[in-house]
Amino acid sequence: MIKRPDGTADLLPDDLAQWNRVERTVREVFGRYGYLEVRPPLFENTNLFYKSTGETTDIVEKEMFTVPPRGETSDSYTFRPELTPGAIRALIEAKSFAQQAFWKVFYWGSAFRYERPQKGRLRQFTQFGVEALGSEEPLIDVETIAVFAEILKLCGVTRYDVRINTIGCAACRGAFREKLKGILGPQIATFCENCRKRLDRNVFRILDCKIDAEKTAALPPITENVCEACKAHFAAVQAGLTNSGVAFSVDPRIVRGLDYYTRTVYEISSPDLGSQSALGGGGRYDGLVESMGGPKVGGVGFAAGVERVLIALDAAKVAASPAALPDFYAIAATPDARAALFSIVQALRAKGLSGDLDFEGRSVKAQFRSANRSGARFAVVVGGEELAKQVVKVKNMADGAEQAVPVEEAAALIARGRTTS
């Protein structure tokens, strides 16, 4: 038997109850905050990720699912490792910024990264997130964090931490980069292999290295080395979070793995997740839209991992909402009533009722067992006698009361049963 590929998951009906509850909550909260959905394709031109996610990131260097060009005119395509580049490309391509300068969009969909699979780390996983494009206002940074926290709370994730940082802007980051390189350069031989590679390519990533955490603790904090405008922005974000009642801490180690961030960066993690503790993260990316061919506008957003939210819910023992019980189960009292019974079931479904019947040719007793197991409120029984009189027998499964009525009346009776229970 061929098994599913490593790092993928099958979602079976039992798993999907919780999954769908989370998706409904996410959509409901985003809707309430005014974020509109965008749905870019699953794969994009590979260059899109080189240009936006960034050439020096782990994602682009090591983790992309890339389909090489076929034939001379074709491009190389990559299954999206994150949804931000596709979402922004889609808005630019549709000339959306000519219609309005400010957009709040959200997405929900699969992402693909060729990583070493482990708990909370898959090769195909699902992200939801937002992009708020067209504003440099710190309150929109606050809103993206607040909407993320509200989703977690409403899903039932009770234990999570919000940590924020600032990584400066194009004007001030260069000076801090050189300062860091100056301090780290002479001692880099004592750092791990990854850090050694990052000194020249992406020195900020050394700050979030777990292996060399002790050595980097003594470095000057980035929050004190950004320009006055970035400091004021960061202060306003903190004030906004406090005013909105979102608990947070400042963590100078957060730099995020992607190249495009400026100013605010943040992560929300859960102590229930083990080593892959991030539920999601994001931040501001003021140069990104312009660098992708769009207008010069500010932007901020986050991406969260659905599978990790589900692990946190499991740890918190949050039950999935129970499936809605069917209104009826239809029973053929004699084998030759089956065809007529099917038509009756279709007529009841057409009235908006939910219900099922047996497709395995089982005995009447076994059909009643199925009716019980399904949790249906009513059994609808049809045999030769009922067919002759053009009625169906409706049995209330709770008290056993039965009445024979025409199909139209049965539908009304069953619908009434639903509203009164």
Ligand code: AMP
């Ligand atoms: P990132 O943009 O890498 O910070 O990803 C945002 C969020 O997506 C993370 O915080 C995780 O919740 C989730 N995520 C990222 N990579 C994976 C993965 N390989 N498997 C499962 N979830 C992931």
